[in-house]
Amino acid sequence: MTKSPSTKPRKPASTATIDWYDRPQYFDMVFRDETATEMAFFDEAYQRYATGTVSRVYEPGCGSGRLVAASAARGYDVIGLDNNDAMLAYLRRRLQRRKLSAELINGDMTSHVCSPPVDAAFCTFNTFRHMMDEDAAVAHLRAVAASLRTGGIYVLGFHCIPMDADPECIERWKASHGGTNISVTLKVVDFQRRKRRETLRVSIKATRKNGTVERVRSEFPLRLYTPKQAVTMLKSVSDELEIVGVHDFDYEIEHQREMDNDLTDAVFVLRKQ
Numbered sequence: 307m308t309k310s311p312s313t314k315p316r317k318p319a320s321t322a323t324i325d326w327y328d329r330p331q332y333f334d335m336v337f338r339d340e341t342a343t344e345m346a347f348f349d350e351a352y353q354r355y356a357t358g359t360v361s362r363v364y365e366p367g368c369g370s371g372r373l374v375a376a377s378a379a380r381g382y383d384v385i386g387l388d389n390n391d392a393m394l395a396y397l398r399r400r401l402q403r404r405k406l407s408a409e410l411i412n413g414d415m416t417s418h419v420c421s422p423p424v425d426a427a428f429c430t431f432n433t434f435r436h437m438m439d440e441d442a443a444v445a446h447l448r449a450v451a452a453s454l455r456t457g458g459i460y461v462l463g464f465h466c467i468p469m470d471a472d473p474e475c476i477e478r479w480k481a482s483h484g485g486t487n488i489s490v491t492l493k494v495v496d497f498q499r500r501k502r503r504e505t506l507r508v509s510i511k512a513t514r515k516n517g518t519v520e521r522v523r524s525e526f527p528l529r530l531y532t533p534k535q536a537v538t539m540l541k542s543v544s545d546e547l548e549i550v551g552v553h554d555f556d557y558e559i560e561h562q563r564e565m566d567n568d569l570t571d572a573v574f575v576l577r578k579q
Contacts, residue, residue, distance in 0.1 A: 326508045326524045327369070330396035332488050334370035335481040337431060344430060345376045347557035347573075348461060352426055354559060355550050355575050357457030360425040364453055366415035366446070367433035371397030374408050384408040387418055416445040420453035427454060430463035430573070435528040438503070443529070443539060447576075451546035454578040460547065463555065463573040466533045473497035473504075485515030495525065502530040533569040540574060551575030 326333060352360035361383055368374050368386035370393055377384045378401065386408055388394055394410050401408055411418065415429075416437060427450050437443045450460050477492045489511045496505035510522040531539070540549055552563045555571035563569050 325390075325526070326510060326522055327390050328392045329510070329512075329522055330370040330393045331486070332490075332510050332512055332522065333393075334372055334396070335483050335486070335488055336479055336490055338372055338481070338483070340431075341372045341376050343557050344373060344428075345380065347553075347559060348373075348377075348426070348428055349380070350559040351459065351461055351551065351575055355577060356426055356459045357577075358425070358455075360458075362422075362424045362426075364420050364424040364427040364450075366418065366427065366429050366450065367436070368397065368410075369393050369433070371400055371408075371410075373428065373430075374410075375400050375404060375406055378406040378408050379404065385411065385420055385424065387411045387413050387415060389414060415449070416442050417449055418453075419449055423455040423458065424453055425455060425458045426461070427458070428461040430461070432464045432528060434462060434464045435531070436526075438527060438529050440539065444542060447540070447543045447547060451543065451578055456578050458578045459550070460576040460578075461573065462576060463571075464531070464536075466536050466570050466572050467499075467530050468532075468567060468570055486512055488512045499530065502535075504528055504530055533565060533567055533572065536572060536574075537565050540576065546579055547576040548579055549574055550577045 363377055363382045364385040365374055366387045368388050371386055374384050374386040374397060386397060389412060391412065394412055397410060434443070434446070437446055454460065473494060475494045479490045481488050491509045493507045494504055495507045498504070505525055505527050507523065507525045512520045552565055552569070553559070553561065553573040554563050554569070555573065557573070
């Protein structure tokens with residue numbers, strides 16, 4: 307009599323509706339491939355746009371700290387600020403594991419001021435859009451200006467919304483690291499152009515090396531900017547921060563972008579007056 311092959315029972319999937327920022331390991335996996343390109347651009351921007359030497363740098367909204375750690379590995383004196391304890395704990399472990407050091411602060415990016423001042427700051431991948439009104443956005447920019455020495459720069463990157471934006475936008479990514487595979491779906495579930503607000507839903511399926519599956523889902527709002535609105539807002543703080551460079555997420559230092567309606571993946575370089 308032929309035996310039927312035994313089938314291993316699947317490990318149950320855990321499902322949680324939580325803030326995806328409370329799963330820094332998944333958050334980090336999504337963006338880790340961008341790190342080398344961003345760091346190369348930062349190094350070039352420091353040389354091209356800052357006056358004097360850049361040795362002390364600051365990342366408001368540092369999250370899982372891939373750029374903090376990469377900056378520390380390059381020899382920069384680094385400050386990382388975030389308001390999420392899970393992210394900061396993950397970053398501390400990362401720094402310890404790599405025998406790197408950085409100053410980590412749990413704080414508010416609309417009010418924190420670095421002392422002594424830094425030579426440069428950077429904030430990419432839409433962190434800036436978590437500030438949901440003009441007062442908060444301007445407060446943040448002025449706090450960064452107060453954190454920079456004269457001639458220091460702020461590299462600020464975020465998506466702008468074209469006039470023909472599709473409110474039904476869906477993006478998907480897959481990533482793998484350390485035996486864990488994740489698939490991420492990001493969907494716009496609410497889009498209000500007049501109120502300058504969109505709500506995103508992030509769904510994550512993570513399959514670990516041991517077969518355990520975790521599913522995470524969270525929703526959060528982001529502020530909308532057209533290119534014109536972004537430039538107008540940045541120019542409102544031109545008494546402290548001057549726009550000296552405009553690029554996109556290709557991070558090509560030699561390629562300056564026009565500040566027009568085609569500027570959707572915007573990277574602004576602002577210099578302290």
